[in-house]
Amino acid sequence: MRRVEHIMGLPISVDLRDGDAALAERAFAWLREADDRFSPFKPGSEVSRLDRGELTREELTPDLVEVLSLCDWYEQSTGGAFTARVPGRGLDPCAVVKGWAVQRAADMLREGGATSFCVNAGGDVVTAGEPEPGKPWRVGVRHPDLADQLSVVLGVRDGAVATSALYERGQHILDGRTGRPVSGIVSVTVFCDDLAIADTTATAAFALGRDGIEWAAAQEDCAIFIVDEDRRVYSSPGLPVHIC
């Protein structure tokens, strides 16, 4: 069973190899709910209301508290390069919300009994089990310069893969310390067991520019694949590279 929906401005595809097809419906319903509650572009969302001062920190739902604490942790760890509060702009926790919400959707599939699936939200991936017995999900990482080519293929069973790169939407990641677009690296891929961590680590590494290479490599339980602007590749020994 395979379905694609556009939520949070992203094409989100669910490839469910077992379990009840209604599980996918529930996962999509959750993602729409997350968009309604946490989008800074929706005036009635919890995030917008917090930003306008209509809610205090004490009045927030545990979900938003969790998202904001993740934002805070990465902001501190990167010395402010990653931030949900770019000066002159409103609160924007999107960089954390996406991976966090998609990971929870995957958790819902798993809790509902699905054991083999792949969720891809705009290029950020959560997988479970195996698509065929004995074989991992083969997750290709897009080549930063060639849209129809890959730079590496990862073999993943239960895991998450997120990539932040410059090839679409222009330079959309800003250095929170300067408010300016970052340079130094063109593509960051992070593999770990949770998409909230993988996605945020990739975005934060990107925001750090060249310093992000070493920073991301030191993140616990994460393996990285980073391409710098000179097209050098830095990869962790623990990266599950799939030999095709």
Add this chain to the structure above:
Amino acid sequence: MKRAIPVLALSVAGLVPVWIYSPGAAHEGELSEVAAPPAQEQTQQQAAPQTTAPKATGAAPKTTGAAPKTTQQQQTTQQQAQNRSVSGPAVNTSEGTVQVQVTLQGTKIIDVKALRAPNSNPTRMALPLLRESALKAQSADIDTVSGATATSEGYKQSLQAAIDGAR
């Protein structure tokens, strides 16, 4: 060069227990100190040249104003001319095959690179270094694409769309 061989053998001997060591109740932070004293110095040093080399080069002009640092930099430049790398033998361990390359400055090990290392967690903790390589392009049979799509518009032309359409 003759001295390099025993040094290399020692370093391999020092690294092997690190690979085959499984961190049980021990704290991860203790791993390099407790499990592999011979490899400790290398473990600390090996991460730096891999990832900080470009950064160090870029940072150099900023520090030239300070006299002591400038002197050190000149020494470093002279010493770099004497660096040489030696590859060790492939060693089979219960975790997989291990092969290292050692870079020496005179008789001092300044970098250790894993040419081959098993993909197990102990390896990652013992060797937090990064591999460096050239970017390659490939096409392959895959199930999904990471980094393919940031926008719906981009999705239409993306690999993921092709995969979704093919099923």
